Amino acid sequence: MSAENEAQGERLQKVMAAAGVASRRVSEDMIAAGRVSVNGKVVTELGRRVDPTVDLVAVDGTAVQLDTSRRYVMLNKPVGVVSSMRDEQGRPDLSRFTADYPERLFNVGRLDAETSGLLILTNDGELAHVLAHPSFGVTKTYIARVRGVVTPQTIGRLTKGVELEDGPIAADKAKLLQTRSDDSLVEVTLHSGRNRIVRRMLAEVGHPVVELVRRQFGPLHLGTLKVGQLRDLTKAELGQLLTISRESR
Structure with a gap:
């Protein structure tokens, strides 16, 4: 961010705490220890200000999502459900799983109706593009x-x-x-x-x-998630996905 924007931004430790990385005090310790980077450069001064909508922050080399409006969900899609938010033919679609989320989620890639398993739902278009496009090799x-x-x-x-x-x-x-x-x-x-x-x-x-x-x-495993169930990605899982996305730029 520019010097003018930097003066107007939020303190890095405050933004990290708001994003759920750690408490403000622990975030300060991370910064002082040289574990935090902003836009690829290690930051050690506690007064550093950032813009959560623009700046890219990483801890120990793993990307952190500062934008708390972004949502990332893993679904174990059942057989018989089409990979669409609204099916014009009236078949069971993904809208039944996203109805309770305030965000407008969409699926990353597709699984055909007869295939079950891991499907990612998000409102992060940039991440979705990297994960779904075969040229990125996920x-x-x-x-x-x-x-x-x-x-x-x-x-x-x-x-x-x-x-x-x-x-x-x-x-x-x-x-x-x-x-x-x-x-x-x-x-x-x-x-x-x-x-x-x-x-x-x-x-x-x-x-x-x-x-x-x-x-x-990619780095995500279905694990013990039952068919038809969904859950938010963990901080660690999200960090791995965001790191893949940023490295592809």
Whole structure:
């Protein structure tokens, strides 16, 4: 921020406390210890003033969200719900999960109706763009139950790449978790944003998907969040996402 704006801004420790980083006293200790940076530069003077809407603050290299109007929510999306805030065909959509939030939330990327799992809801458009756009390389991990017995050779095909109608695609990682007499459990990690890509890849190698769950999105893990439930991201999770977003600029 400019010198004029800096004189009019708020004290850094006050802004950090308002953002829930730590109490004002602990925030002062962090600043004095050289753990806090503003716009990429370490700040140690306690009188430093910042503009929460413009300046980028990090603690120990992890980004901090100073704008308390921003909301970040993790949803375990059920099967049968479309990834839209309003479905023109009248199908169950995401509005049922966001109705109680005062903010106008939207989904980051999509999961097809038959796929359950981790979906991020936010009102931060810049972060959403980075997380959803494949050029930024944010990976997603899926667990797929598929028909047939998957072999190590098939796993190798997924990571080497398969040819689909809209071009070649390779998984960043693939792992065989379980095989039974008539089905298998496969873990697939990739950063592509192409439509129904995991289902199409597995169908191409001869193992149509029976059930598909997204367990991980970048640094976020679904954990024990039950289907149909949502929760705000923790400070640590949000810091990881914001750090990815800022590093991509």
